[in-house]
Amino acid sequence: MPELPEVETVARGLRAGMIGQRLQTVELGPLAMLRPSREAADWTRLEGGTVTGVDRGGKYLVVSVRTLAGDWQIMMHLGMTGQLTLRSAGAVRPTHTHAVFVFGDGRELHFRDPRRFGRLALAPAPGGEQAFAPALGVPAGAEPLTVDAAAFVAIFHDRQAPIKNALMNQKLLRGLGNIYADESLFRAGIDPRARALSAPRLRKLRRAIRAVLREAIAAGGSSISDYVASDGQPGWFHLRHRVYGKTGEPCQRCRRAIRRIVLAGRSAHFCPHCQRR
DNA sequence: ATGCTACCCTGGCAGC
């Protein structure tokens, strides 16, 4: 499922192929998950515009488009099963393709999402220091790869919720989902149910998160269900998972069985021996 | 303010 490393991989792939391209037509299927609604936003005003940027904020992908009438941002969220792929002109459109953006050179950006948990949103680009259109609700949480240690500790040290719940709260930190929260907590030796962590443990957790995310980006992400990069290729970081999806298997560090519990309505995988409250 | 649960949705799989 797409979390920060997967969205970053997609953004890097699209950046090379899309920046400078002229956006010729926008084709939206009947089930495109649009925000604002189809009636409220006019997507045709993007036609004729030029792609000026492809960026990532948390789990959102942000495509900037410059038109004669102004600057716009398309916010794309892949939900659980979303795919954004760059195809050649007239390529087959597989089932669950909800939107196609056709470029001047004939290539097409396909948005496919079988489970329809994803979102496509359109808003005027904000000016000044605001990076992403605030109206579309990219959560204001810190970016895990750039937040400094003091800020990270300040965000989490007074939290009473279990640390894993807090890590996945996009208003606090944006980009971590179930996989990378579990993997980071394992590497930091912290039980997902731990609360009110000390500053030293939080600093260790921040380092673990950075290491896990960097390795995952280098691996092109984790392909658990439907995830593929913009060229259609899967990532391989799932081969490096140490706890996620490993229920009952021996811990790589102590050989005791990995446990699965439910936290925040999600599976949490951890080693009860290596990870402490 | 904070945290919990239910819901959305489909494909894959176990079990009969």
Next chain:
DNA sequence: TGCTGCCAGGGTAGCA
């Protein structure tokens, strides 16, 4: 072989 029912979970609405 084919059917049924369950499970996965990101984000959010609604509730305590």
